[in-house]
Amino acid sequence: MRNIDHLVVGGPGNASGRTKEVYNPSTGEVQAKVALGDTALLDRAVEAAKKVQPEWAMTNPQKRARVMFRYKELIEANMDDLARLLSSEHGKVIDDAKGDVQRGLEVIEYACGIPQVQKGEYTIGAGPGIDVYSMRQPLGIGAGITPFNFPAMIPMWMFGMAIACGNAFILKPSERDPSVPVRLVELFLEAGAPEGLLQCVHGDKEMVDAILDHPDIAAVSFVGSSDIAHYVYKRGVDNGKRVQAMGGAKNHGIVMPDADLDQVVNDLTGAAFGSAGERCMALPVVVPVGDDTAERLKAKLIPAIEALRVGVSTDPEAHYGPVVTAEHKARVEQWIDTAEKEGGDIVIDGRGFSLQGHEKGFFVGPTLIDRVTTDMESYKEEIFGPVLQIVRAKDFEEALSLPSKHQYGNGVAIFTRNGHAAREFAARVNVGMVGINVPIPVPVSYHSFGGWKRSAFGDTNQYGTEGMKFWTKVKTVTQRWPDGGGDGSNAFVIPTMG
Numbered sequence: 343m344r345n346i347d348h349l350v351v352g353g354p355g356n357a358s359g360r361t362k363e364v365y366n367p368s369t370g371e372v373q374a375k376v377a378l379g380d381t382a383l384l385d386r387a388v389e390a391a392k393k394v395q396p397e398w399a400m401t402n403p404q405k406r407a408r409v410m411f412r413y414k415e416l417i418e419a420n421m422d423d424l425a426r427l428l429s430s431e432h433g434k435v436i437d438d439a440k441g442d443v444q445r446g447l448e449v450i451e452y453a454c455g456i457p458q459v460q461k462g463e464y465t466i467g468a469g470p471g472i473d474v475y476s477m478r479q480p481l482g483i484g485a486g487i488t489p490f491n492f493p494a495m496i497p498m499w500m501f502g503m504a505i506a507c508g509n510a511f512i513l514k515p516s517e518r519d520p521s522v523p524v525r526l527v528e529l530f531l532e533a534g535a536p537e538g539l540l541q542c543v544h545g546d547k548e549m550v551d552a553i554l555d556h557p558d559i560a561a562v563s564f565v566g567s568s569d570i571a572h573y574v575y576k577r578g579v580d581n582g583k584r585v586q587a588m589g590g591a592k593n594h595g596i597v598m599p600d601a602d603l604d605q606v607v608n609d610l611t612g613a614a615f616g617s618a619g620e621r622c623m624a625l626p627v628v629v630p631v632g633d634d635t636a637e638r639l640k641a642k643l644i645p646a647i648e649a650l651r652v653g654v655s656t657d658p659e660a661h662y663g664p665v666v667t668a669e670h671k672a673r674v675e676q677w678i679d680t681a682e683k684e685g686g687d688i689v690i691d692g693r694g695f696s697l698q699g700h701e702k703g704f705f706v707g708p709t710l711i712d713r714v715t716t717d718m719e720s721y722k723e724e725i726f727g728p729v730l731q732i733v734r735a736k737d738f739e740e741a742l743s744l745p746s747k748h749q750y751g752n753g754v755a756i757f758t759r760n761g762h763a764a765r766e767f768a769a770r771v772n773v774g775m776v777g778i779n780v781p782i783p784v785p786v787s788y789h790s791f792g793g794w795k796r797s798a799f800g801d802t803n804q805y806g807t808e809g810m811k812f813w814t815k816v817k818t819v820t821q822r823w824p825d826g827g828g829d830g831s832n833a834f835v836i837p838t839m840g
């Protein structure tokens with residue numbers, strides 16, 4: 343049995359002695375055990391980070407960027423191995439796993455431009471002989487607590503920006519698929535980062551609480567489910583930390599009567615079922631506008647969904663693989679039960695799905711539920727599985743109000759050929775990230791990622807200039823250099839040596 347250890351200066355240790363099983367979701371077998379750390383381990387990591395961070399903060403930005411450049415090359419060289427490892431613990435197919443690494447890598451590429459991004463502002467002549475300049479200084483030690491569903495991308499969103507800005511960073515990845523985060527930290531050290539700048543501690547609530555309570559950790563970035571995000575936000579802020587905490591989602595895809603339905607169906611099969619629906623930017627709710635649109639869409643969706651191939655994560659033909667754990671499979675199936683009891687019409691039922699030869703794998707078949715209404719619990723809550731719900735709207739205004747009033751506000755998409763409708767929708771919808779004929783509108787690395795309402799607590803997004811702002815604080819200097827060196831003579835004096 344492989345053991346997955348902490349990566350902290352001075353060796354892993356594991357005083358707590360607690361461990362947790364890591365599964366291969368395609369086979370249902372335990373393939374490794376991950377150590378669960380405690381406060382003593384975190385203290386050690388923080389002490390090591392404190393030793394290295396001040397010098398890193400004073401390292402000129404071009405030298406910091408050089409480490410990022412070398413890291414980018416190492417990630418590229420290791421892409422296939424990282425994707426295989428990721429796929430074996432998460433269950434997403436290899437192409438999706440490569441996408442996971444690739445989207446994180448793009449933030450590292452952005453961080454290579456940190457000398458430009460972190461430049462301050464300057465005003466000459468704000469008053470007689472007075473100039474004002476502001477600089478963005480790192481916070482010190484930052485920590486990241488990440489979810490299982492993007493074990494490469496989300497850690498890189500966080501530490502890529504934090505470290506490029508001059509901070510040290512402690513990563514606490516999901517205990518369900520921790521191997522890739524460990525590998526990412528190893529590669530960062532290989533890229534020439536000083537020891538202690540980036541460390542990885544594993545754990546569950548005990549470790550998360552230790553991070554939130556540690557007086558020397560200045561900022562915490564969290565991504566995960568909303569109740570935990572809210573908890574992390576409150577406890578971190580109460581302890582005087584800067585906190586950004588991204589939560590769950592229930593993204594809607596609005597289908598206007600004039601949309602290209604073949605394109606919509608193609609987009610929906612990827613966006614609702616890809617990665618087994620375990621994406622915070624998945625599209626698990628489709629909102630056709632008008633009954634005629636609903637019927638036409640459903641007629642095209644059914645054969646497309648029935649044609650989806652569910653397979654082990656290494657199957658190159660599979661559209662998607664298993665969900666992450668047996669518990670999660672049970673939870674997704676319970677949500678389908680609930681939807682049925684609430685009066686949803688189960689058009690395609692993925693419960694009880696079993697893959698021949700892999701009967702112990704955590705597979706859920708693709709599921710389509712029609713006649714879903716806003717009072718249903720299965721609509722209000724996140725299911726996070728390969729389940730697509732149809733909520734019919736009578737007109738544009740009703741369709742606009744559905745995502746706007748939902749408790750989550752991560753992403754939304756509208757499919758239409760009408761530019762005016764799209765423009766109106768983008769301006770008025772109460773959601774943080776909008777796609778127009780784009781089903782999964784995850785912003786590129788030089789914009790920034792963040793939802794609204796219960797999808798994000800705190801007010802700064804991930805990566806881009808928003809990420810730089812989160813990981814730095816502003817210092818503003820107002821300086822006056824009076825003419826004549828201050829002796830009142832008003833003479834212009836150039837100081838000389840000796």
Ligand code: NAD
Pocket residue numbers: 487488489490491492514515516517545546547550551565566567568570571588589590591621622724726752793797
């Ligand atoms: P999760 O909330 O279970 O876990 C996230 C992190 O919190 C993990 O590191 C975990 O160890 C820790 N944690 C778990 N229970 C805890 C507790 N009681 N106290 C303190 N810490 C705890 O989330 P998950 O299942 O790993 O990930 C899926 C969720 O993440 C979904 O809700 C998804 O929508 C969300 N997500 C959101 C975004 C976004 O940017 N908004 C991105 C990806 C995933």
